[in-house]
Amino acid sequence: MQKSLPYLAIIIVLLYALYNAKFRHVKKKAEPKTDTNYAKHIKEHGTVTHMQEELAKLQTQQYLKKYIIDVINHGSAQFDFPGGQMEGGFASANDAPKIACYVLELSGKQCKEPYPKDAAMFYSSICAGCHGEDGKGLNGSYPDLTKDKLLGIQKRESFLKRIMK
Numbered sequence: 001m002q003k004s005l006p007y008l009a010i011i012i013v014l015l016y017a018l019y020n021a022k023f024r025h026v027k028k029k030a031e032p033k034t035d036t037n038y039a040k041h042i043k044e045h046g047t048v049t050h051m052q053e054e055l056a057k058l059q060t061q062q063y064l065k066k067y068i069i070d071v072i073n074h075g076s077a078q079f080d081f082p083g084g085q086m087e088g089g090f091a092s093a094n095d096a097p098k099i100a101c102y103v104l105e106l107s108g109k110q111c112k113e114p115y116p117k118d119a120a121m122f123y124s125s126i127c128a129g130c131h132g133e134d135g136k137g138l139n140g141s142y143p144d145l146t147k148d149k150l151l152g153i154q155k156r157e158s159f160l161k162r163i164m165k
């Protein structure tokens, strides 16, 4: 046993060297997620066209509606309102598009497919407690949903512009 110890040591060292040679690429440190690295990454992977397309669509009503539906379903934790954050699922995924249409109408935007009568009732009973019956956010406690450009859309726009520079 004593005699084989040095051989055992050599074998261990060799195995370690082999492991290192084979898996070195895996262990390479990931680049930090800075804007510049991210921009490089998306250029290499061709997603930059997707971002250009998204930027072009950002002002459309369709995009806005999708954003509102998304917030209803998944919540929002992007800002710093006195009212805190918004959880997802206050309304069912089925009702979310109707409510989104009603939110659009609150600021005089016509929703393409007319919202059903119960949408107003859903909004009043589920959303108005925080965002107000008029959608204006109870004097700054919650986001004003009648703003020309919602905060989340503004934020996304400046993100995309920054990344694509």
Ligand code: HEC
Pocket (backbone or CB within 6 Å): 067, 068, 071, 072, 076, 077, 078, 079, 080, 081, 083, 084, 085, 086, 090, 091, 099, 100, 103, 123, 126, 127, 128, 129, 130, 131, 142, 143, 144, 145, 150, 151, 152, 153
């Ligand atoms: C309990 C209070 C509360 C309720 C109920 C609520 N929200 Fe919110 N909502 C918030 C808060 C707080 C935020 C901001 C959270 C953040 O920091 O991102 C928010 C954010 C939003 C935003 C994003 C605003 C922007 O400018 O980007 C939309 C859209 C929205 N809510 C729609 C709704 C709708 C529609 C309903 C009803 C289904 C609803 N909310 C129900 C509290 C609420």
